[in-house]
Amino acid sequence: MKEFWIRFARNRGAVVGLVVLVLVAALAVLAPVLFPGSPWDMAGAPFMPPGEMGMLLGSDSLGRDVASGIAHGARISLMVGAVSTVAALGIGVSLGAIAGYAGGWVDDALMRFTEFFQTIPSFILAVLLVAIFSPSITSIVCAIAIVSWPPVARVVRAEFLSLRGREFVQAAECLGKSRIAIMVGDILPNALSSIVVLASLMVASAILLESALSFLGLGDPNLMTWGFLIGSGRSVIRLAWWMSVFPGVAIFLTVLALNLVGEGLSDALNPRLARGRA
Amino acid sequence: MDPSRLPAFLLRRVIKAAIVILAIIVCNFFLIHAAPGDPASVMAGQSGAADERYLAQLRTQFGLDKPLLEQLWIYVRGMLALDLGYSHRQQMGVAALIWQRLPPTLLLTGASFALAIAGGVTLGALAARRVGTWADSAITVVALTFYATPIFWVGLMLVLLFSVLLGWLPSFGMTSVGAGFEGWAAVRDVGQHLILPAVTLGLFYVAVYARLTRATMLEVADQDFVKTARAKGVPEGRILRRHVLRNALLPVITLAGIQAGQLIGGSILVETVFAWPGIGRLAFEALLARDYPVLLGVFFCTSAMVVIFNLFTDLLYAMVDPRVEVQG
Numbered sequence: 001m002k003e004f005w006i007r008f009a010r011n012r013g014a015v016v017g018l019v020v021l022v023l024v025a026a027l028a029v030l031a032p033v034l035f036p037g038s039p040w041d042m043a044g045a046p047f048m049p050p051g052e053m054g055m056l057l058g059s060d061s062l063g064r065d066v067a068s069g070i071a072h073g074a075r076i077s078l079m080v081g082a083v084s085t086v087a088a089l090g091i092g093v094s095l096g097a098i099a100g101y102a103g104g105w106v107d108d109a110l111m112r113f114t115e116f117f118q119t120i121p122s123f124i125l126a127v128l129l130v131a132i133f134s135p136s137i138t139s140i141v142c143a144i145a146i147v148s149w150p151p152v153a154r155v156v157r158a159e160f161l162s163l164r165g166r167e168f169v170q171a172a173e174c175l176g177k178s179r180i181a182i183m184v185g186d187i188l189p190n191a192l193s194s195i196v197v198l199a200s201l202m203v204a205s206a207i208l209l210e211s212a213l214s215f216l217g218l219g220d221p222n223l224m225t226w227g228f229l230i231g232s233g234r235s236v237i238r239l240a241w242w243m244s245v246f247p248g249v250a251i252f253l254t255v256l257a258l259n260l261v262g263e264g265l266s267d268a269l270n271p272r273l274a275r276g277r278a
Numbered sequence: 279m280d281p282s283r284l285p286a287f288l289l290r291r292v293i294k295a296a297i298v299i300l301a302i303i304v305c306n307f308f309l310i311h312a313a314p315g316d317p318a319s320v321m322a323g324q325s326g327a328a329d330e331r332y333l334a335q336l337r338t339q340f341g342l343d344k345p346l347l348e349q350l351w352i353y354v355r356g357m358l359a360l361d362l363g364y365s366h367r368q369q370m371g372v373a374a375l376i377w378q379r380l381p382p383t384l385l386l387t388g389a390s391f392a393l394a395i396a397g398g399v400t401l402g403a404l405a406a407r408r409v410g411t412w413a414d415s416a417i418t419v420v421a422l423t424f425y426a427t428p429i430f431w432v433g434l435m436l437v438l439l440f441s442v443l444l445g446w447l448p449s450f451g452m453t454s455v456g457a458g459f460e461g462w463a464a465v466r467d468v469g470q471h472l473i474l475p476a477v478t479l480g481l482f483y484v485a486v487y488a489r490l491t492r493a494t495m496l497e498v499a500d501q502d503f504v505k506t507a508r509a510k511g512v513p514e515g516r517i518l519r520r521h522v523l524r525n526a527l528l529p530v531i532t533l534a535g536i537q538a539g540q541l542i543g544g545s546i547l548v549e550t551v552f553a554w555p556g557i558g559r560l561a562f563e564a565l566l567a568r569d570y571p572v573l574l575g576v577f578f579c580t581s582a583m584v585v586i587f588n589l590f591t592d593l594l595y596a597m598v599d600p601r602v603e604v605q606g
Contacts, residue, residue, distance in 0.1 A: 116301055118536070119588065120581045123543030124561070128577050131565055132313045132320070208428055212547055215430050216565060230431055234551065237434060238442050245438070248431035256426035 007268040014264020020257035028074035035068035039224040043068065047240050058242040060232060066243060070250050073226040077254065080141055080210045081203040087145035089199060092152025097183050099153065100160025114150045122147035126209060130218045137220045140213060144206050155198055159191035193269035200265055204258035211251050226251050291592055295585045302581045303357045306574050307350055318342055320570050322366055332366065362578065363571035372575035376557060382452055383556030386549070387541055389472055390480035397480065398487025399530065403523060405488065406495035417488055424485035429544050433478040433551035440474060447474055450553050475552040479544055483537070487530055494526040535591035539584040
């Protein structure tokens with residue numbers, strides 16, 4: 001574990017990313033303390049530039065505090081990112097594991113299925129799913145999970161394919177372990193490092209996807225999100241630039257931090273690769 | 279590839295593409311039926327508020343009282359005849375609506391694609407040539423930045439800078455309203471309107487292709503045939519262009535084919551920001567009105583476009599690179 005941290009800390013970008021991520025998480029947790037009350041309530045006059053009337057980042061067309069919206073939006077963004085990644089991992093890991101371990105026609109069929117999902121325009125499918133099942137936090141998480149599992153399935157399949165023939169798997173088979181026990185207990189732990197790296201990048205793209213959906217007006221109508229803030233600032237950008245600039249900066253910093261942490265994790269978990277790159 | 283094997287290769291790819299298109303139609307069908315409420319009102323596009331007689335007509339047309347499999351057959355048959363349904367709200371067939379909005383989208387995606395390939399390969403090649411210098415790090419940082427920025431936000435920021443602050447470029451639509459330009463003036467006008475949306479959509483892919491070109495060029499530069507060329511005394515610029523870059527471009531073509539779907543998905547967001555009158559904007563309008571037939575039609579058409587584009591890149595690839603296997 002100590003060795004892991006030393007290798008992770010060697011990547012300076014990853015450390016900066018981790019710090020930013022911790023700050024965003026703190027903002028999300030402390031939002032109700034820092035900005036008590038609903039982010040939907042009027043806090044002052046509309047279209048106040050940043051710094052006026054005690055609102056650090058200005059107010060929107062209905063006098064709502066942009067800073068409060070960003071803090072409360074951080075909760076939703078991080079939550080949607082994490083939950084939909086877990087769901088996508090669930091689908092991707094199970095399909096990839098079955099395909100890689102079973103091989104043969106099962107593998108063939110599952111990979112064709114994965115390819116299909118990679119071919120179709122995934123963003124349009126996500127829009128369609130959320131629109132048809134009416135926007136809510138559940139439908140958004142499901143839609144993001146449905147369009148983002150294919151890369152997981154591919155990576156997990158490749159890992160299972162290469163690990164399947166190893167001696168420790170053969171040993172487990174000789175011991176008479178069941179297939180599921182071998183897949184979960186013996187092979188999966190060895191594939192975990194690539195799954196962890198992939199997961200951090202998936203949280204980042206899930207946050208981007210959620211913001212794009214709520215920018216189009218497909219966010220949960222009861223929840224304040226970063227994408228919604230930018231979307232509501234779009235038509236008044238000539239009047240109030242701060243409404244769309246600051247929430248975008250929040251998305252950018254969070255996603256960049258996650259990508260940097262992902263690179264650091266990859267260096268720390270696959271030291272051979274990292275040395276090859278440097 | 280051996281030219282005599284090309285027809286068989288082509289046939290296999292066409293069959294595969296046809297299966298994917300069929301799967302998309304089936305997918306659409308089940309989406310209509312999985313939606314909460316009556317399938318007829320989903321197809322009418324106005325849950326709860328539609329005209330009773332129109333709903334009854336839809337029910338008989340799609341056989342909604344018949345078994346599910348028979349309904350699927352009716353639906354697939356209709357879609358294969360390119361009957362994509364009717365938009366009650368726009369009082370127009372969905373196929374005609376999409377057909378009308380197709381040229382602006384093709385113009386936008388084509389321009390961004392060209393920009394992304396040209397910009398990405400140039401930047402990537404520069405970075406690979408000056409590996410380890412500040413120019414290389416700068417390009418890497420720029421690539422990381424565009425990876426992390428929401429595309430619609432980039433569009434808004436460009437509007438803020440170039441339209442609101444500097445006033446150089448138009449931020450809205452495809453042509454100047456009421457200007458009535460003709461000939462070259464009209465082309466120039468569209469070109470001016472095209473710059474911001476195309477750059478917005480292209481920037482992300484510039485970053486993607488720059489990183490990929492850099493990585494593959496460094497890989498190729500290590501190989502023996504490059505050392506041989508250098509030992510023969512081939513000038514450095516010529517080695518880069520003829521030996522390294524040509525081989526490094528193949529993965530870029532592959533990735534471009536895979537990402538065609540993403541490019542079209544991104545155009546929904548960009549067209550929404552810039553009010554560009556293409557398919558993406560149509561999808562956004564349909565979204566606001568919950569006009570499901572149009573949304574389903576857009577999904578079908580864009581998927582079909584991606585499948586056809588992939589078919590095209592496969593073919594191109596097989597003709598350019600003799601090592602490509604005919605199997606698959």
